[in-house]
Amino acid sequence: MAPYSSSGVKKLKNEDDGASWKYSISKLREVQSIIRTPNPNDPGYARQKANGKLWVRERLDALLDTGSWVEIGSIAGKPVEDEKTGEIKEFIPGNILIGWGRLKGKKVFVTADDFSVRGGHADGGIYGKVPHGETQAWKAGVPLIRLLDGSSGGGSVATYLKLGATYIPALAGLAQSMEALAKIPIASALLGPVVGLAAAKAVTSHFSVMVKDLSQLFAAGPPVVKQATFEDLSKEALGGWEIHARNGTVDNVCNSELEAFQQIRDFLSFLPPNIYNVPPVESSNDPQNRREEELIAIIPRRRARMYDIRKLIRLIVDVSSDPTSSAHSTGSTFFEIGETWGRSIVTGFARLSGRPVGVLSSDCAVGGGAIDALASQKTARFVNLCDLFKWVRCELLCMYSTDYKTKSIPLLNLVDQPGFAIGSAAEKSATIRFGASAMSALYSARVPVFTVILRRAFGVAGGAFGFPDDNYNNRVAWPSGDWGSLPLEGGIEAAYKRKLDQTPTPAARDQMIKDYLAQFEEVRSPMRTAYQFGVEEIIDPRDTRPLACDWIVHAYEQLVPLLVARKTASVGFTPTYKL
Known part of the structure; x- marks a missing residue:
């Protein structure tokens, strides 16, 4: 049977009265009714349900506010009509749905694959619907949500016979995706096998989430891989x-x-609908002046000991008042992004006094918090995301001068950075090259930043994270601060190597190191740095939230709307988002 059949669908009255358009409307409603009624006997639909997956229209109902879905291209597809009566017997629809909807009352645009129709391969107007949809989203200035399941319009060799020729891949909608990426938030959910073009769309998003044991992602699926590389892999293994x-x-x-x-x-x-709007501010019942006693002892006195950075973050940011939020179970507004990769760096969004803020920190429980190649990529990606929602080009003042208005997501930068990961594995993974991308993102970002040095800031990485070079940034340190070009323990080994190598016994060598450490212990106090104004202020950790809340209120009221004069020789300057 066809994916959608007229059997079982209630027939609408469609006699033509010769005076109005009621007959045409009744035919339209009949086609829409056929398309929107699933055929349980269709193999594609049955496979979808057997695999524990929602049907595409069930997904839209689950995602969007009730009754807010407004479809575009609702009857795009291939009808099969009865030759005698002209009635539609069955219908092969386009295997992607596009349209408008709302999330918590705010307008969004959605493109949703229907894997029950030929696994999402290009059929039924998909080449027109996809680029139209993504263009509509960024021109309307609303977030774009992609529900990916299949190839999202990617090709199939079966199409060659249908066309009678092969073709150069057109990549439906990808050019429009690149345009949208610099203007609106894009979020993608991977809800099945995401392959080829759909895989490219997944990674050209500002946020992507996949479902365990339900979704997979690959440039080409197992059959193509087996033919090309002789690897016989399951979808999950691939x-x-x-x-x-x-x-x-x-x-x-x-x-x-x-x-x-x-x-x-x-x-x-947490995000504005587009780069031309400020991030959404919500009311908060969490007092700005809340002081958490746990913060005074959360950093261990012994420098080698670990602590829970996520707990520290939750003690500072707003308490969650939204029972539907993913983070509500933690009692916090902190929504972590990328927890399972680049794990020595922690990134996510939260709220301070109801205002969205990006959170950037390190996890000392993973490799001591040292930043490796993946963590560098994660840092750059997140800082660039916060920095994306920043530029609005105003009226051109003259050929070489343009005013810009900053509408950015401020950054709470919690620093405990021992430096770049070292050793042979770090060198083989090109840590310093990817580290440069993280440093570039930190130094080129023009978002307001509130930096709190929690503990370590060593070496090049510590300097990049701990010394943001911008007029709109504020920096304080906790009394647990510990910084320098090198950590003392390793630095002493390097600085006094000759003397250490001349000691007669290993015990004597260890004693010499201890003696040097004792000499340096007093000068490593952050108080000494503050005496010379090497750090602007050392604060009581319990004052972190009140100070951060005061900063972000000022940032949203004064810095975010600030007109910043920028000179450029390029009249048509357009900022881009770097993945």
């Missing part, structure tokens, strides 16, 4: 969540489709 959630191809993972939809809602709740 591109399951354990691969892509750890290599940074996708940002987050979850346990169900409904959880993926909630993560998308949470992600978009």
Whole structure:
């Protein structure tokens, strides 16, 4: 049977009265009714349900506000009519749905693959619907949500016979995707095998989430891989969540489709609808002057000991008042992005006094917090995301001068950075090259930044994270601060290598190191740095939230709307987002 059949669909009255358009409307409604009524006997639909997956229209109902879906191209597809009566017997629709919807009352645009129709390959107007949809989203200035399942319009060799020729791949909608990427938030949910063009769309998003044991991602599927490389792999072994959630191809993972939809809602709740608007401010009952006693002892006195950075973050940011939020179970507004990859760096969004803020920090429990190649990529990606929602080009004042208005997501920068990862594995993975991309993002970003040096700031990486070079940035340190060109323990080994090598016994060598450490212990106090104004202020950790809240209120009221004069020789300057 066809994917959609007229059998079982209630016939609408369609006699032509010769005076109005009621007959035409009744035919339209009949076609829409056929398309929107699933055929349980269709193999594609049955496979979708057997695999524990929602049907595409069930997904839209679960994602969007009730009754808010307004479809575009609702009857695009291939009708099969009865030769005698002219009635539609069956219908092969376009295997992607596009249209408008709302999340918590705010308008969004959605493109949703229907894997039950030929696995999402290019059929039924998909080449027109996809670019039209993505263009509509950025021109309307609303977030774009992609529900990916299949190839999202990618090709199939079966099409060659249908066309009678091969073709140069047109990549439906990808050019429009690149345009949208620099103007509106884009979030993608991977809800099945995501292959080829759909895989490219997944990674050209500002946020992506895949479902454990339900979704996979690959440039080409197992049959093509087997032919090309002789690897006989399952979908999960080739591109399951354990691969892509750890290599940074996708940002987050979850346990169900409904959880993926909630993560998308949470992600978009922190962002403006486009680069021309400020981030959304919500009311908060969490007092700005809340002082958490736990913060005074959360950093261990012994420098080698670990602590829970996520707990520290939750103690500073707003308490969650939204019971539907993914982070609500933690009692916090902190929504982490990329927890499973680049794990020595922690990134995410939260709220301070109801205002969205990006959170950037290190996790000392992973490699001591040293930043490696993946963590560098993660840092650059997140800082660039916060920096994206920044530029609005105003009226051109003259040929070489343009005014810009900053509408950015401020950054709470919590620093405990021992430096770049070292050793042979770090060198083989080109840590310093990827580290340069992180430094470039930090130094070129023009978002307001509030930096708190929690503990370490060593070497090049420590300097980049701990010394943001911009007039709109504020910096304080905790009394646990510890910084320098090198950590003392390793630095002493390097600085006094000759003397250490001349000691007669290993015990004597160890004693000499201890003696040097004792000499340096007093000068490493952050108080000494503050005496010379090498750090602007050392604060009581319990004052961090009040100070951060005061900063972000000022940032949203004064810095975010600030007109910044910028000179450029390029009249048509257009900022771009770097993946």
